[in-house]
Amino acid sequence: MTRVHIEGVSKSYDAHPVLHALDLMVDAGYFFTLLGPSGCGKTTLLRLIAGLLDPDAGDIRFDGESVLSRPPEGRNIGMVFQQHVLFPHMTVEENVAFGLRMRGTGIREARPKVNEVLEMVQLAGYNRRFPRQLSGGQQQRVALARAVVVDPVLLLLDEPLSNLDARLRDDMRALLRSVQRSLGITTICVTHDQTEAIELSDRMAVMFDGKIAQEGSPAELFEQPVSAMVAEFLGSTNLLPARLLDRSHAETSLGPVHVRSCPDQLYAAQEDVLLNIRCEHIAILPAVEDAEAPSLARLAGNHVAAEVVSSVYRGGLVFYRMNVDGTPLSVIDRSDRQFVPGARVVLRIPPEHVSVIRDDARTFSS
Ligand SMILES: Nc1ncnc2c1ncn2[C@@H]1O[C@H](COP(=O)(O)OP(=O)(O)OP(=O)(O)O)[C@@H](O)[C@H]1O
Ligand SMILES: [Mg+2]
Incomplete structure (x- = not known):
């Protein structure tokens, strides 16, 4: 060897x-x-x-x-x-x-x-x-x-x-x-x-x-890409512009998001960052009656109310585009159920799968 x-x-x-x-x-x-x-x-x-x-x-x-x-x-x-x-x-x-x-x-x-x-x-x-x-x-x-x-x-x-x-x-x-x-x-x-x-x-x-x-x-x-380019090259991810509030919280257009502990050098710089959330890590919870009130749902911490924009079934996986009060999120769900466009759901974003990366302003597009 x-x-x-x-x-x-x-x-x-x-x-x-x-x-x-x-x-x-x-x-x-x-x-x-x-x-x-x-x-x-x-x-x-x-x-x-x-x-x-x-x-x-x-x-x-x-x-x-x-x-x-x-x-x-x-x-x-x-x-x-x-x-x-x-x-x-x-x-x-x-x-x-x-x-x-x-x-x-x-x-x-x-x-x-x-x-x-x-x-x-x-x-x-x-x-x-x-x-x-x-x-x-x-x-x-x-x-x-x-x-x-x-x-x-x-x-x-x-x-x-x-x-x-x-x-x-x-x-x-x-x-x-x-x-x-x-x-x-x-x-x-x-x-x-x-x-x-x-x-x-x-x-x-x-x-x-x-x-x-x-x-x-x-x-x-996959879990901790160093840049937006790497994250995007590895496919199927959401990159959300964010501002760090402290080591494990960031402000985004979804509201405050609990993130996996931020690497020291990014935290020290207090810069604008991107949150990297891979599509398969976002969980879709069954629709709930009060999902109509997104601001309430936000406060629950990494739970957001969303509307299904499109859903495509591809061999055991459903690919969704979701709208969270104007912010688009892509989600991949491994499940037999399929929500139709217009359906209201709640998305759960597990903090351990939210990594903070530097906003290198250059993204890769294939
Ligand atoms: N013999 C050569 N003479 C001149 N330029 C070359 C030669 N071989 C490769 N290149 C150039 O060098 C660059 C890198 O080529 P290379 O073949 O290493 O890429 P690659 O990463 O393997 O790409 P691919 O995924 O398409 O195979 C390219 O811009 C290519 O045009
Ligand atoms: Mg080659």
């Missing part, structure tokens, strides 16, 4: 800067996911780690040792890219054995190891097929087998599941995780898909414009 340390790495293409003194540490054996919008430099970073590109500045270390002077083949990295480029004229077995053959292993000698990894990716017995005789998901599993057969110290995955349909992606995601766990390989995976990132990762980072905006556990990023 290898610890990867990226230290102040910068990279430009033709004087166009893509990575800016980027720092990142990936601990040994971790499944680490990089999320970020198109063009922010994710593939560039993977290519630098793999040695397919050289950084303009900074260092890349494996277990403390710089690898910059090593060519790609000297870094012992397994890679799976978005376009699973199998050799079309080679069988599954030949494709998987390729890395071993390059190291001088004969096909006969390689066979037990090839069979072992094919079994791991649930393709035992597919040795003699050609890529054209496989489904997209099967080709992707061959690509994974080919990447891990050489016992790499590091696995780099660039959107490995993006070509698959939703169901296959779920299966492949579970398979990826179990292969990574059983081999204990440090893995850096690039994805656009937040669900994928949460399910797979021990740690993750959101990247914008060639810089890491935030790094942490999936729960940390």
Whole structure:
């Protein structure tokens, strides 16, 4: 297992800067996911780690040792890219054995190891097929087998599941995780898909414009994003302008809201902030008779009277737009019931799910 340390790495293409003194540490054996919008430099970073590109500045270390002077083949990295480029004229077995053959292993000698990894990716017995005789998901599993057969110290995955349909992606995601766990390989995976990132990762980072905006556990990023951009990139959230009253209360257009304890540096600055409330954390209480009196409901503390503006059912979830006395709130409800537009409800906003973030005035829109 290898610890990867990226230290102040910068990279430009033709004087166009893509990575800016980027720092990142990936601990040994971790499944680490990089999320970020198109063009922010994710593939560039993977290519630098793999040695397919050289950084303009900074260092890349494996277990403390710089690898910059090593060519790609000297870094012992397994890679799976978005376009699973199998050799079309080679069988599954030949494709998987390729890395071993390059190291001088004969096909006969390689066979037990090839069979072992094919079994791991649930393709035992597919040795003699050609890529054209496989489904997209099967080709992707061959690509994974080919990447891990050489016992790499590091696995780099660039959107490995993006070509698959939703169901296959779920299966492949579970398979990826179990292969990574059983081999204990440090893995850096690039994805656009937040669900994928949460399910797979021990740690993750959101990247914008060639810089890491935030790094942490999936729960940390979702529960305590450092900026509006990170919060919005992670999807489905409400960002409410607010002014801090004290460490755990803020004034908003909904009235005073009880928040999770505010980080010291934000509290000290006494600045205008945003309250981040993820849509799935707002609870809808059954409609009550006196919900007509929003000002009364407000006083109950993080309970507000709301009117349903729209509701859309999407596979086990209902997506609502609510109106709270002129303030729009989006809510995602996991329930069989569905309130119709015009219905009056009470929303409960649990203080532990209200995080305070800096109002960086720049929000991400995809
Ligand atoms: N070989 C190259 N020459 C010049 N510019 C490049 C080259 N490769 C990438 N770029 C530019 O560098 C930036 C970062 O590209 P990169 O491929 O790392 O983005 P990415 O985050 O992987 O995006 P995506 O999510 O779309 O794959 C982009 O603006 C891209 O146009
Ligand atoms: Mg890319």
